[in-house]
Amino acid sequence: MPTKILIPTPLRAYTAKKDAVDVNGRTVAEALGDLTLQFADLRPHLFTEDGRLRSFVNVYVNDEDIRYLQRDATPLTAGDVVSIVPSVAGGVSSADPAEAIVARELPALTNDEVKRYSRHLIMPEVGVDGQRKLKAARVLCIGAGGLGSPAALYLAAAGVGRLGIVDFDTVDFSNLQRQILHGTPDVGRSKLQSAKDRLTAINPEIQIDTYETALTSKNALALFRDYDVILDGTDNFPTRYLVNDACVLLGKPNAYGSIFRFEGQASVFAYPGGPCYRCLYPEPPPPGLVPSCAEGGVLGVLPGVIGTIQATETIKLILGAGQPLVGRLLLYDALNMRFRELKLRRDPACPICGDHPTIRELIDYDQFCGVAPAAAGAAKADLPPELETTVEELKARLDRGDRPFILDVREPNEYQISRIAGSILIPLGELPKRIAELPVGADIVVHCKMGGRSAKAVRQLVDRGFTNVKNLKGGILAWSDRVDPTVAKY
Numbered sequence: 494m495p496t497k498i499l500i501p502t503p504l505r506a507y508t509a510k511k512d513a514v515d516v517n518g519r520t521v522a523e524a525l526g527d528l529t530l531q532f533a534d535l536r537p538h539l540f541t542e543d544g545r546l547r548s549f550v551n552v553y554v555n556d557e558d559i560r561y562l563q564r565d566a567t568p569l570t571a572g573d574v575v576s577i578v579p580s581v582a583g584g585v586s587s588a589d590p591a592e593a594i595v596a597r598e599l600p601a602l603t604n605d606e607v608k609r610y611s612r613h614l615i616m617p618e619v620g621v622d623g624q625r626k627l628k629a630a631r632v633l634c635i636g637a638g639g640l641g642s643p644a645a646l647y648l649a650a651a652g653v654g655r656l657g658i659v660d661f662d663t664v665d666f667s668n669l670q671r672q673i674l675h676g677t678p679d680v681g682r683s684k685l686q687s688a689k690d691r692l693t694a695i696n697p698e699i700q701i702d703t704y705e706t707a708l709t710s711k712n713a714l715a716l717f718r719d720y721d722v723i724l725d726g727t728d729n730f731p732t733r734y735l736v737n738d739a740c741v742l743l744g745k746p747n748a749y750g751s752i753f754r755f756e757g758q759a760s761v762f763a764y765p766g767g768p769c770y771r772c773l774y775p776e777p778p779p780p781g782l783v784p785s786c787a788e789g790g791v792l793g794v795l796p797g798v799i800g801t802i803q804a805t806e807t808i809k810l811i812l813g814a815g816q817p818l819v820g821r822l823l824l825y826d827a828l829n830m831r832f833r834e835l836k837l838r839r840d841p842a843c844p845i846c847g848d849h850p851t852i853r854e855l856i857d858y859d860q861f862c863g864v865a866p867a868a869a870g871a872a873k874a875d876l877p878p879e880l881e882t883t884v885e886e887l888k889a890r891l892d893r894g895d896r897p898f899i900l901d902v903r904e905p906n907e908y909q910i911s912r913i914a915g916s917i918l919i920p921l922g923e924l925p926k927r928i929a930e931l932p933v934g935a936d937i938v939v940h941c942k943m944g945g946r947s948a949k950a951v952r953q954l955v956d957r958g959f960t961n962v963k964n965l966k967g968g969i970l971a972w973s974d975r976v977d978p979t980v981a982k983y
């Protein structure tokens with residue numbers, strides 16, 4: 494039975510960049526079997542070693558999750574579309590936020606506010622009462638980055654009376670491509686100060702609460718308690734599970750969004766009767782399997798679309814208007830300009846929002862997601878000192894006429910941005926197949942952007958019997974900082 498399987502961006506590296514693959518099979522298991530027969534490298538990303546579908550990978554037939562059909566025995570008929578939806582780097586007891594807001598005394602609007610919000614006031618779905626609800630509402634944005642930027646701008650402009658923002662970062666040049674809360678003069682400032690200035694300029698009538706801190710299991714419940722809706726603009730798995738769990742425990746709806754390259758997801762979790770993020774993805778992917786935006790990149794306008802959807806859902810929840818994005822996962826594919834919607838259900842066996850929850854308080858999310866503290870340095874720290882070299886040592890060797898084989902294991906588009914003169918490019922993913930291109934017995938220095946990927950490459954080479962291999966600590970960024978500033982940093 495010919496069936497089409499849609500391949501999400503993070504997995505296209507293993508399907509020769511194809512976004513859809515035609516397969517044969519009478520069931521989902523057979524179709525996925527055929528897919529991994531055609532693309533063997535994909536198999537470890539979809540299945541565990543004992544052949545079970547990994548729990549952070551969801552499979553849909555048309556718009557239905559196979560967990561609610563016949564799992565991998567689900568039969569396929571001609572024309573069915575199978576989607577693979579992995580989690581990307583994003584409440585039974587909840588109260589309806591609109592009801593909670595109405596229970597407060599709604600503040601009156603001043604004449605200035607009537608002028609400012611007049612285009613809302615003349616809409617029957619908002620009106621004076623709706624605008625007063627917005628003024629009474631309290632929304633907490635987690636992050637003032639890609640998703641938090643458009644979301645906070647629109648929520649402030651719309652007149653949400655109290656807008657909290659949690660962030661501890663400073664504005665970097667590389668943020669400006671998508672984080673439209675911040676401008677070039679803000680580079681180096683705290684994101685919160687920059688955000689507060691910009692939001693106050695848009696709407697001085699509202700209160701902006703800033704929390705210059707990392708969100709942790711220790712502070713999340715206290716921070717969330719005062720707010721009606723939590724808008725999740727996080728970019729990593731530990732914080733996403735933390736936001737989800739804190740929302741479920743407190744009964745606060747979670748306007749969720751996540752982005753990667755050209756694709757985004759949005760939903761509303763922890764709404765009365767609706768599912769939570771853990772119903773969708775009970776477990777996070779192992780570290781390193783799903784790249785983050787910093788590693789994989791993101792189209793600058795993409796968070797504009799997803800963050801604006803999160804803000805739209807937040808406003809609808811406050812107004813109690815329309816159909817919230819509850820029990821539905823909205824998928825946005827910017828490259829093909831296509832929205833799709835998948836059904837989500839609350840999982841009665843969900844460990845936090847299920848009928849018999851096993852998680853009753855916030856846990857250690859770094860540990861849950863397999864992220865060791867200071868994970869960034871961990872891969873490099875694993876190498877013994879004799880397998881490492883510094884940029885100064887490499888420079889001194891080149892100056893005295895040594896010619897080590899400089900192996901660059903970054904991606905071709907990174908190589909195009911900047912390179913160390915004389916280096917040879919073999920991306921880390923291609924190294925096992927192309928190992929024969931390395932001269933036998935050569936003296937090899939391996940580098941990448943910061944030293945993480947090259948440390949993995951050094952380990953692979955040592956395992957293959959190479960005896961004279963060293964990792965360039967700090968990668969090409971250190972080379973640019975300490976040896977050759979003409980090499981562009983990215």
Ligand SMILES: [Zn+2]
Nearest residue numbers: 769772843846
């Ligand atoms: Zn759940």
